Amino acid sequence: MVDTDAYIQGLMVTNPLVEPIIRSAIQALQPPSESRGLDAGCGIGLQALLLAEAVGPVGHITGLDLSPQFLAYARETGERAGLSDRLSFQAGDVRELPFDDDAFDWAWSTNCVGYAPLEPLPLVVELARVVKPGGSVAILAWSSQMLLPGFPLLESRLNATSSGIAPFTRGSRPESHFLRALGWFRDAGLEECSVQTFVSDAHAPLSGELGRALIALIEMRWPGVEPELTQQDRVAYRRLCLPESPEFILNHPDYYAFFTYSMFRGRVSRRPGE
Numbered sequence: 001m002v003d004t005d006a007y008i009q010g011l012m013v014t015n016p017l018v019e020p021i022i023r024s025a026i027q028a029l030q031p032p033s034e035s036r037g038l039d040a041g042c043g044i045g046l047q048a049l050l051l052a053e054a055v056g057p058v059g060h061i062t063g064l065d066l067s068p069q070f071l072a073y074a075r076e077t078g079e080r081a082g083l084s085d086r087l088s089f090q091a092g093d094v095r096e097l098p099f100d101d102d103a104f105d106w107a108w109s110t111n112c113v114g115y116a117p118l119e120p121l122p123l124v125v126e127l128a129r130v131v132k133p134g135g136s137v138a139i140l141a142w143s144s145q146m147l148l149p150g151f152p153l154l155e156s157r158l159n160a161t162s163s164g165i166a167p168f169t170r171g172s173r174p175e176s177h178f179l180r181a182l183g184w185f186r187d188a189g190l191e192e193c194s195v196q197t198f199v200s201d202a203h204a205p206l207s208g209e210l211g212r213a214l215i216a217l218i219e220m221r222w223p224g225v226e227p228e229l230t231q232q233d234r235v236a237y238r239r240l241c242l243p244e245s246p247e248f249i250l251n252h253p254d255y256y257a258f259f260t261y262s263m264f265r266g267r268v269s270r271r272p273g274e
């Protein structure tokens with residue numbers, strides 16, 4: 001069972017690294033001011049808040065998620081940010097959105113639609129259904145990470161473990177991998193499909209906030225990895241990746257790391273005559 005409090009804590013702690021990426025993606029997407037957008041799989045609403053800022057006081061964002069706990073947290077965060085008049089949060093399933101056709105000007109989903117294990121194409125079709133012709137559908141997800149500068153082979157071997165390839169499961173079809181989303185968009189009949197990758201990076205000396213965010217990322221990236229490592233890699237992993245180690249890599253004066261999110265987007269086709 002997922003520990004909701006720990007999960008929320010993880011999202012909050014990593015947010016200083018994720019937020020700059022989300023801001024860049026929103027800037028690239030340019031949601032029109034006064035528009036109505038959907039954030040599908042909104043979690044605790046961190047992106048919905050930024051989207052609400054982008055659409056201005058007359059715009060509106062609907063955040064949808066399966067989890068009532070996340071939605072309650074999102075509502076509180078929206079109130080604290082003074083944005084609750086342009087935000088609403090609703091329980092629902094991205095596989096069957098509880099909205100009419102053409103209900104939104106655009107739709108967005110971060111780390112949900114396109115993220116294993118749900119079959120992606122029907123979800124993109126469902127997002128497109130609720131967006132008006134001419135509006136955009138955008139999905140974003142984590143796409144790569146370099147956290148161990150100077151140790152690329154160790155990092156590759158950590159990434160090659162079953163914990164390292166999460167959320168992509170062994171045996172899943174290559175076409176289901178998030179970085180193949182152009183194919184889903186094309187098959188969903190979306191137009192002007194494109195993809196763009198955004199980076200967030202950090203270097204020494206790290207602020208306390210960024211240090212905590214990177215520690216959380218390292219823990220999220222390779223959880224429970226040790227049983228799958230050789231003895232030599234296990235020693236190196238403990239030396240470099242555990243905060244209690246005297247040689248913890250984040251304490252190195254030359255430390256530099258980055259990670260990326262990729263955003264796929266397409267436009268819902270106009271009907272003949274529009």
Ligand SMILES: C[S@@+](CC[C@H](N)C(=O)[O-])C[C@H]1O[C@@H](n2cnc3c(N)ncnc32)[C@H](O)[C@@H]1O
Nearest residue numbers: 041042043065066067092093094095110111112
């Ligand atoms: C990895 S989290 C991402 C949350 C948020 N978008 C973010 O990036 O911080 C995935 C979210 O999708 C939600 N989710 C998973 N399956 C869903 C479904 N079938 N319908 C709606 N939400 C779903 C989860 O509850 C969770 O909040």
